[in-house]
Amino acid sequence: MAMEVTQVLLNAQSIDGNVRKHAEESLKQFQEQNLSSFLLSLSSELANDEKPVDSRKLAGLILKNALDAKDQHRKLELVQRWLSLDNNVKSQIKACLLRTLSSPVVDARSTASQVIAKIAGIELPQKQWPELIGSLLSNIHQLPAHVKQATLETLGYLCEEVSPDVVDQDQVNKILTAVVQGMNASEASNDVRLAATRALYNALGFAQANFTNDMERDYIMRVVCEATLSPEVKIRQAAFECLVSISSSYYEKLSPYIQDIFSITAKAVREDEEPVALQAIEFWSSICDEEIEILEEYGDDFTGDSDIPCFYFIRQALPALVPMLLETLLKQEEDQDQDEGAWNIAMAGGTCLGLVARTVGDDIVPLVMPFIEENITKPDWRQREAATYAFGSILEGPSPDKLIPIVNVALNFMLSALTKDPNNHVKDTTAWTLGRIFEFLHGSTIDAPIITQANCQQIITVLLQSMKDVPNVAEKACGALYFLAQGYEVVGPSSPLTPYFQEIVQALLTVTHREDAGESRLRTAAYETLNEVVRCSTDETAPMVLQLVPVIMMELHKTLEGQKLSSDEREKQSELQGLLCGCLQVIIQKLGSSEPTKYVFMQYADQIMGLFLRVFACRSATVHEEAMLAIGALAYATGLDFAKYMPEFYKYLEMGLQNFEEYQVCAVTVGVVGDICRALEDKILPYCDGIMTQLLKDLSSNQLHRSVKPPIFSCFGDIALAIGENFEKYLMYAMPMLQSAAELSAHTAGADDEMTEYTNSLRNGILEAYSGILQGFKNSPKTQLLIPYAPHIVQFLDSIYMGKDMDDVVMKTAIGVLGDLADTLGSNAGSLIQQSLSSKAFLNECLSSEDHMIKESAEWAKLAISRAISV
Numbered sequence: 001m002a003m004e005v006t007q008v009l010l011n012a013q014s015i016d017g018n019v020r021k022h023a024e025e026s027l028k029q030f031q032e033q034n035l036s037s038f039l040l041s042l043s044s045e046l047a048n049d050e051k052p053v054d055s056r057k058l059a060g061l062i063l064k065n066a067l068d069a070k071d072q073h074r075k076l077e078l079v080q081r082w083l084s085l086d087n088n089v090k091s092q093i094k095a096c097l098l099r100t101l102s103s104p105v106v107d108a109r110s111t112a113s114q115v116i117a118k119i120a121g122i123e124l125p126q127k128q129w130p131e132l133i134g135s136l137l138s139n140i141h142q143l144p145a146h147v148k149q150a151t152l153e154t155l156g157y158l159c160e161e162v163s164p165d166v167v168d169q170d171q172v173n174k175i176l177t178a179v180v181q182g183m184n185a186s187e188a189s190n191d192v193r194l195a196a197t198r199a200l201y202n203a204l205g206f207a208q209a210n211f212t213n214d215m216e217r218d219y220i221m222r223v224v225c226e227a228t229l230s231p232e233v234k235i236r237q238a239a240f241e242c243l244v245s246i247s248s249s250y251y252e253k254l255s256p257y258i259q260d261i262f263s264i265t266a267k268a269v270r271e272d273e274e275p276v277a278l279q280a281i282e283f284w285s286s287i288c289d290e291e292i293e294i295l296e297e298y299g300d301d302f303t304g305d306s307d308i309p310c311f312y313f314i315r316q317a318l319p320a321l322v323p324m325l326l327e328t329l330l331k332q333e334e335d336q337d338q339d340e341g342a343w344n345i346a347m348a349g350g351t352c353l354g355l356v357a358r359t360v361g362d363d364i365v366p367l368v369m370p371f372i373e374e375n376i377t378k379p380d381w382r383q384r385e386a387a388t389y390a391f392g393s394i395l396e397g398p399s400p401d402k403l404i405p406i407v408n409v410a411l412n413f414m415l416s417a418l419t420k421d422p423n424n425h426v427k428d429t430t431a432w433t434l435g436r437i438f439e440f441l442h443g444s445t446i447d448a449p450i451i452t453q454a455n456c457q458q459i460i461t462v463l464l465q466s467m468k469d470v471p472n473v474a475e476k477a478c479g480a481l482y483f484l485a486q487g488y489e490v491v492g493p494s495s496p497l498t499p500y501f502q503e504i505v506q507a508l509l510t511v512t513h514r515e516d517a518g519e520s521r522l523r524t525a526a527y528e529t530l531n532e533v534v535r536c537s538t539d540e541t542a543p544m545v546l547q548l549v550p551v552i553m554m555e556l557h558k559t560l561e562g563q564k565l566s567s568d569e570r571e572k573q574s575e576l577q578g579l580l581c582g583c584l585q586v587i588i589q590k591l592g593s594s595e596p597t598k599y600v601f602m603q604y605a606d607q608i609m610g611l612f613l614r615v616f617a618c619r620s621a622t623v624h625e626e627a628m629l630a631i632g633a634l635a636y637a638t639g640l641d642f643a644k645y646m647p648e649f650y651k652y653l654e655m656g657l658q659n660f661e662e663y664q665v666c667a668v669t670v671g672v673v674g675d676i677c678r679a680l681e682d683k684i685l686p687y688c689d690g691i692m693t694q695l696l697k698d699l700s701s702n703q704l705h706r707s708v709k710p711p712i713f714s715c716f717g718d719i720a721l722a723i724g725e726n727f728e729k730y731l732m733y734a735m736p737m738l739q740s741a742a743e744l745s746a747h748t749a750g751a752d753d754e755m756t757e758y759t760n761s762l763r764n765g766i767l768e769a770y771s772g773i774l775q776g777f778k779n780s781p782k783t784q785l786l787i788p789y790a791p792h793i794v795q796f797l798d799s800i801y802m803g804k805d806m807d808d809v810v811m812k813t814a815i816g817v818l819g820d821l822a823d824t825l826g827s828n829a830g831s832l833i834q835q836s837l838s839s840k841a842f843l844n845e846c847l848s849s850e851d852h853m854i855k856e857s858a859e860w861a862k863l864a865i866s867r868a869i870s871v
Contacts, residue, residue, distance in 0.1 A: 003030075003037060003489070004041075004661060005027075005030075005040045005041045005042065005045055005055075005059070006045060006051055006052070006055045008023050008026050008027060009023075009027075009045065009054075009055035009058045009059055010052065010054060010055050011023035012024050012027060012058060013054055013058060017018040020269035022379065026408075028064070031066075035081070035085070036085055036086060036089040037779075038777050039063065039066060039085075039089070039093055040089060040092055040093060040096075042059040042060075042062055042063045043059070043092070043096035043097060044096050045059040045061060045091040046059045046060045046096065046097070046100050046108060046111065046112060046115075047096040047097070047099045047100045047103070047108075047112075049103055049104065049105065049108075051837065053105055053107055055107070056105065056107070056108045056111070057107050057108070057111060058113055060108065060111030060112060060114075061452070063115050064111070064114055064115050064118055066078065066081075066082075066625070067079075067082055067115070067119060067122065068118050068121075071701065073703050079122050080601060082119070082122055083106065083122065083123075083126065093119075093666065094116075094119065094129065094132075097112045097115055097116050097119075098116070098135065098136075100112035100448050101113065101116075101147060101150040101151060101154060102144075102146075102147045102792075103150075104146065104152070106146075109146070109149075109150040109153070110150070110153060112150070112154075113150055113153045113154040113156075113157050113159055116132075116154050116157070116158070117157030117158045117160065117162075118161060120132055120158050120161060120162055121158075121161030121162055124162050124166045124167070125162070125163075125166050132158075133155075133158075133167070133171045133174070133175065134171075136154055136155060136158075137151075137174050137178055140152070140178045140181075140182070145188070145189035145191065146191070147192075147837070148182065148189070148192045148195075149189065149191045149192045149195045152178070152179060152182050152192065152195035152196045152199045152261075153195045153198070153199065153800045154180075155175055155199050155203070156180065156195065156198050156199030156201070156202045156203070157202070157299075159199065159202035159203040159206060160202040163306075164205050164206045164208070169209055172203075172207070172209070173210070174204045174211075175203060175206065176200075176203060176206070176207060176210055176216075176220070178196075179196050179199045179203055180196070180200065180219065180220060180223050181196075182195065182196025182199070182221060183196040183197050183223050183224070183226075183227050183239075183316075185226050185227075185230075188232075190343075193227065193230065193232070193235050194232065194234050194235050194238060194390075197224075197227050197235055197238040197239050197242065198238050198737065200220075200242050201238065201241055201242050201245055204242065204245050204246060204247065204249055204250075208221070211250050211253055217250075217253060218366045221246075221257050221689050224239055224242050224243060224246070225239075225243075225257075225260060225261070226263060227239035227242075227329065228240055228243070228264050228268065228276075229264075232278060233272075233273050233275065234454035236268070236272065236276045237275045237279055240265075240268065240276060240279030240280050240282075240283065241279055243261065243279075243283050244267075244279060244282045244283050244286050247283055247286040247287050247290065248289065248290060251287070251290045251311075252309070252311075253312055254287075254311070254313070254796070258311075258313050258316075258317075258401055259611045260551065262317055262320065262321075264280075264585065264775045264831050265280040265281075265283050266280075266320070266324050268280035269281055269324055269327075269328060269345075269349075270324070270327065274344065274345060277328075277345050277348075278343070278345065278348050279344070281325070281328065281348040281349055281352050282348065282352075282709075283806060284314070284317075284321060284325075284352050284355075284356075285348075285352045285355050287313050287314060288314055288352065288355035288356055288358070288359045288707060289355065291310055291311075291312070291313065291314055291359050291657045292355070292358055293380070294309075294310040294361055295310055295359070299527045303627050308867060314356055314359045314360055315359070315360050315363065317366070318356070318360060318367060319367070319419075320361060321366065321369075322353070322356065322364065322367040325349045325350075325352055325353045325356070326349075326353070326368065326371045326386070327349075327350050328345045328346055328348065328349025328350075329346050329350055329353075329385075329386035329389050330343045330346070330382050330383065330386045331344070331346045331349075331384070332344070332346040332382055332385060332425065333346070336425075337870045340446070346386070346389070348395045349484075350389045350390070350392075350696075351393075353368075353390065353393040353394065354393040354394065354397075354451075357393065357394040357395075357398060358396055358397040359397070360397070361397050361399065361521065362399055362402045364394050364397065364398065364399045365394065365398050365402055365403070365406070367822050368390050368391075368394050369406070371386075371387065371390055371568040372387045372390055372391050373387075373389075373827060374387075375387035376388065376391075376413070381421075381422075381423035381426055381742050384417075384421065384423070384426045385425045385426045385790060386421070386428050388414075388417070388426060388429045388430050388433055388626040388680060389429050389433075391410065391433055392429065392432055392433030392436045395407075395433075395436045395437060395439075395440050395441065396436070396439075396440050398446070399653055400440075400441055400446055400447070403441060404441060404446075404448050404450060407437055407441055407450055408450065411437070411450065411455065412455075414430050414433060414434055414437075415434075415458060415459065415462045417430045418430045418431055418434065418462055418466050418477075419462055419465060419466065424469075424470055424472070424473060427466070427469065427473045428472050428473050431466055431473055431477045431479070431480055432476045432479070432480075434463075435461045435476060435479040435482070435483050436483075437450065438451075438480055438483035438486075438487055439483040439486075442483070442484070442487035443486070443487035443488075443489075444487075444489075444490050444491070451484070451487075453492065453496070456496050456497075457500070459484070459501075460481075460484075460497075460500045460504065463480055463481050463484070464477075464503065464504065464507045464798075467481075467508070467510075467511050467526075469505055471514075471516050471517070471519040471520040471522045472519075472520040473520055474511060474514075475520045475522045475525045475720045477520055478508070478511065478522070478525040478526050478527060478528070481508075481529050481533070482505065482516045482525075482528060482529040482532045482533075484534045485497060485529070485532045485535075485536045486532055488536055488564040489535075489536040491538070492538075493538055493539065493540070494538055494540055495536070495537065495538050495540075497533070497536075497537070498537075498538060498540050498541055499717045501533070501537060501541045501544055502544055503535065504533055505530065505534075505544065505548065506663055507714070508526045508527075508529055508533070509526075509530070509551070511523070511526040512526045512527060512530075512555075518572065519765075523579070524575075524579060525577070527579040527582065527583055530583060531582060531583055531586040534548070534586050534587055534590055535586050535589075535590065537590065539594060539597075542590075542596075543599045545587060545590055545597075546591065546592060546597065546600060546601065549584075549587060549591075549601065549604050549608075550604070551610060552580055552583050552584055552587065553584070553604065553607060553608060555576075555580055556577065556580040556581070556584070556611050556615070557611060559573050559576055559577050560577075560611070560614050560615070560618070570620075574618070574620040574622055574623050575622065577620070577626075577627075578613055578622045578623045578625075578626040579626075581612070581615060581626035581627045581629070582626045582629070582630070582632045584608060584630050585626070585629050585630035585632075585633045588601070588608075588630065588633040588634050588637050588801075589633045589636075589637075590636075591637070592633065592636060592637025593616065595830065598637060599839075601637070602638070602797030605634065605637075605638055605641070608634065609631075609634060609645050609649075612627050612630060612631055612634075613648060613649065613652070616627060616652040616655075621659075621662040621664075621665055623657065624659075624662075624668075625662075625664055625665050625668050625837075628656060628665070628669055628671075628672050629651070629671075629672070631667055631670060631672055631675075632668075632672040632675035632676075633675075635672070635675045635676045635678075635679040635680075635704075636675050636678065636679055638679065639679050640679065640680060642676065642679045642680060643680055643683045646676075646680075646684075646687060650687055650690070653669060653672070653673065653676075653691070654690060654691075654694060656668070656669030656672075657669050657670065657673075657691070657694040657695065657698065658694060660698075660701065660703045660704050663704060663705035663707065663708050666698070666704065666705075666708050667707065667708045670695070670708065670712050670715050671711055671715075672712045673691055673695075673715050673718065673719070674714070674715050674718040677715075677718040677719055677721065677722035678718065678721075678722070680722065680833075681722050681723075681808045682722060682723050682724065682726070683720070683842070684723065685723050685726060688719060688723060688726075688730075691719065692719065692734075692844060693732070695712050695715060695716070696733055696734070696737065698712055699712055699737055699741075700737075706758065707758070707761075709741070709762060709765065710761040710762045710764060710765030710766075711765060712765070713737075713738065713741065713762075713765035713766050713768065714764070714765045714768035714769060714772075715769075716734050716738070716769040716772065716773065717768040717769040717770070717771055717772020717773060718772055719772070720769075720772040720773040720775075720776035720777075721772040721775055724775065724777065724780060725775060725776070725777055725780040725781075725782040727776055727777070728782055728785060730818075731773075731785060731786075731789075734769070734773075735789050738766050738769055738770065739789075739792050741762060741766055742763075742766050742792070742796040742799075744762075745759050745762045745763050745766065746796075746799045746800075748804065756805055756811065759805075760805075760806060760807045760809070760810050763800055763806065763810050763814075764809055764810050764813050766796070767810065767813040767814055767816075767817050768813060769865050770793055770820070771813065771816055771820050773786070773816050774786065774817070774820035774821060774823070774824040774825075775820055775824065777824060778823065778824045783824055783825060784828075786824065786825060787825060787828050790821060790825055790828065790829055790832055791832060793817065793821060794821070794829075794832050794833065794836050794839070797814055797817065797818055797836070797838070797839070797842070798836055798837045798838045798839075800814055801814075801838040801841070801842045802837070802838060808851055808854065809850075811846065811849070811854055812851070812853055812854045812857050814842070815842065815843065815846045815854065815857045815858050815861050816857045816860075816861065817843070818833065818839060818843070818861050818864075818865070819857065819860050819861030819864040819865065820864075821833065822861070822864040822865040822868035823864040823867075823868070823871075824865070825868070826868050827868055827869075829868055830865070830868035832871040833865055833868070833869070834869060839865075843858060843861060843862060843865070846858035846861075847859065
C-alpha cells in the first residue's frame with residue numbers, strides 16, 4: 001500500500017518554484033485520493049534509513065500536520081479523521097514510527113518522537129494503543145544511547161500532549177523512574193541526560209502522587225539539583241527550568257530544599273552562562289508570584305481556609321537574595337534599549353527585584369537604598385543606570401509613607417539626569433522610573449502629593465524636552481506623561497495640567513510626525529499618551545479638545561488616500577489608522593459627555609462617520625476593532641441622530657458579526673450593537689431581523705470563540721430594551737438558547753479559576769438578557785408571553801445561588817433579575833418567588849452586602865417582590 005514518495009518530497013523543497021509547486025500539488029492530490037496509503041508512504045519514508053535526511057524530515061513534518069492543527073475546529077476534524085482510519089493501517093504506521101526511534105539519524109528520531117506523541121494524544125484518551133508506554137519503557141534499558149535518548153524525548157513529548165488523568169499511576173511511576181534514571185550523574189551520555197531532564201520538565205504535572213511521598217520527592221529533587229551542576233550547559237539550563245516549574249506546581253513542598261536551592265541558584269546567577277543564570281533568577285521570580293498570590297488571596301491571616309500556607313521564603317531569603325539581585329543589575333548590555341524583545345541578566349534581575357518588593361513591601365527599602373546612594377553619581381554609566389533601575393523596581397509594593405520621603409529627595413535629581421546625563425541607557429531608565437513614580441505614588445488616593453505647584457512646571461518642561469530625545473528615551477517620557485495625566489483624572493473642575501494642555505498636545509502631535517516615530521513603539525506611545533491627556537482633561541480645556549478634532553480627522557484622511565503600498569507599508573498604515581480611530585474614540589467620548597461641547601461637536605459627526613466608513617472599506621482586522629469602538633462612542637454621543645448612518649453602516653455591522661476568524665472584532669461589534677440600541681431605541685427595529693439572525697447563528701456555531709457568547713446574550717437584552725414588545729417574534733428562538741446556556745453554566749462551574757471566571761461572565765450575559773427582555777415587555781399587553789419562561793428563570797437564579805461561586809457582578813445582576821421578574825410579571829411571579837428554594841436567603845444576603853450597588857439593587861427588588869406578592 002505504501003508508495004515511493006522520495007522524489008516528490010525532495011522536489012517539494014526545490015529552489016525552483018515550478019518544481020516545488022508541482023510537487024506540492026501531487027502530495028495534496030495523493031492525500032485527498034487515498035489518505036491511508038498517503039500516511040503509510042510517509043511513515044515508511046521516515047523509517048527508512050537508506051532515504052535522504054531531507055525527504056525523511058519533510059515526511060515526518062507532513063505526518064505531524066496531518067494529526068494536529070492550531071485551529072481547534074480543524075484539530076477536531078483531524079482527530080476524527082485519524083480515528084476513523086483502518087486499524088491495520090494505523091498499526092503499520094505506528095510500527096514504522098517506533099522503528100524510527102532507533103535510527104542513527106537524529107532528525108528522523110526527533111520527528112518520530114513528536115509524531116508518536118501526537119498519536120498518543122489522540123488515542124490514549126480513547127483507551128487505544130495501551131501497549132505504547134510499555135513498549136517505550138522496554139527500550140530504556142537497552143543500549144545504544146541514541147535509542148535511549150529518542151525514547152526519553154518521546155516520553156517527554158507524550159507527557160506534553162496527554163493530560164495526567166489518562167495515564168494510570170503505575171505507568172506514571174515507571175515513566176518517572178526511567179526519566180530520573182536517565183538524568184542521573186552516572187549516565188555516561190550527555191544526550192541521554194539532556195533528553196531525560198527535558199522529559200522530566202513535561203512529566204512534572206504527572207508527579208502529584210510522587211511529590212506527596214517524602215522519599216520519592218527527595219530523590220527527584222536530589223537528581224534535579226545534581227543536574228544543575230552538570231558540565232553541559234544545556235543540561236544545567238534544563239534542570240533549572242525543572243526547578244522553576246516545581247516552584248509553581250509544588251510550592252508547598254519546597255521547605256526542606258529551599259536552603260540548598262538558594263546556594264545553587266546564587267552560584268549560577270553569579271558564575272554561570274546567561275541562559276542558565278536567567279533560569280536561576282526565574283526560580284525566585286516564580287516563588288514571588290506564588291507568595292504574592294497567596295498573600296493577596298488570604299491577606300496575612302492563614303486560618304484553616306487557605307489551601308496553601310505562605311512559607312515566606314522570600315522574606316527569609318531577603319538578606320542574601322537582594323544583594324545577589326542588585327549585582328545582576330550591573331550586567332547590562334550596550335544596546336538593550338533598542339531591541340524590543342531584549343532579555344538579559346540585568347533585566348531579569350530588575351524584574352525579580354520588583355516582584356520581591358511586591359512580596360515583602362517596606363522591608364526591601366533599607367536593603368536597596370545603600371546600593372542606590374552608592375552608585376547613583378558614579379562616573380561609570382553602568383553604576384548610575386543600575387542604581388536608577390533598582391530605584392524604579394521597588395516603587396510598587398512598599399507603602400507610600402515609606403517611599404514618598406525618598407522620592408521627594410530623588411525627584412529633582414532624576415529630572416536633572418533625564419536632561420543632562422550623557423548616557424542614553426541612564427536617560428531611558430530614568431524616564432521609566434519617573435513613569436513608575438507617577439504610576440504608583442501620584443493620584444487622588446495619595447495623601448502627600450509628590451507633584452506640587454512648585455515643581456509641576458519643571459516636570460512638564462523636562463518631559464516635553466525628553467520627547468525630542470532618541471526614540472527609546474522619548475517613548476519612556478511619553479509613558480511618564482501618561483501616568484502624570486492619569487493621576488489627575490478625578491481632581492474636580494480644574495487640573496494642574498490645564499495651563500500646559502495646549503503645549504502638551506502640540507508636543508505629542510509633533511512626536512507622532514517624527515521620521516523615527518516607528519522605532520521603539522514611539523508613535524503608539526505618543527497617541528496613547530495623547531488619549532490619556534484628553535481623557536483626563538477637564539471642562540476648561542474642552543475648546544482645545546474641539547480644535548483637535550479636525551487635526552486628527554485630517555491625519556486619518558491622509559491615510560485613506562489611495563497610494564499603492566507594499567504589504568509592509570500597508571501594515572504600518574493600518575496601525576496608524578487604528579491609533580487615529582482610537583484617538584477619535586476618546587475625543588468623541590470626552591466631548592459627547594457634556595451638552596455644550598456635544599452641541600458644537602455635532603458639526604463634525606457626518607464627516608467623522610464618513611471617514612470611519614472608508615476605514616472599513618480597507619478591510620483590516622486591527623483597524624476594524626478600533627473603528628467599531630469609535631462608532632460605538634459616536635452612536636452614544638449622537639443618540640437618535642445616528643439613524644441616518646445606519647443604511648450605509650449596516651453592511652459593515654453585519655460583516656463584523658460574521659467575523660468568526662477575528663473573534664475580537666466580532667465581540668467588539670456585538671458591543672457596538674448594544675451602543676446603537678441604546679442610542680436609537682425603537683428606531684433600530686428595521687435592522688433587528690438581520691442582527692438577531694446573525695447573533696443566533698453566532699451562538700450555534702462551534703467555530704466562534706467562547707468568549708464572544710456572553711456579550712451576545714447581553715446584546716439580546718439591549719435589543720429587547722430598545723424595541724420592547726416587538727421582541728415577541730424572537731422569543732421562541734432566544735429563550736431556548738438562554739435556557740440551554742443557563743443549564744450549561746450550572747455544570748461547568750468550579751473546574752478551575754479560568755473556567756469559574758468564564759462561567760460567571762456567561763451567567764452575567766444570560767442574566768442581562770433576561771433583565772432586558774423583562775424590562776422591555778413591562779407594562780405591555782404582551783407580558784403574559786413571558787409567563788411560561790418564568791419558572792426556568794427562577795430555577796436558574798436558585799442554581800446560581802446554591803452554587804456559591806458567583807462574583808459580585810453576577811450577584812448584582814441576579815438580584816436585579818429577581819426584581820425585574822416581580823416588577824414585570826406581578827402576581828404571576830410572586831407565587832413562584834415565594835416557592836423558590838433560595839430567593840429569600842439570596843435577597844437577605846444582598847440586603848446586607850457591603851457593596852452599595854448590590855444593596856441598592858436588593859432594596860429595589862425587595863419592594864418589587866412585596867408588591868407582586870401582595871396583589
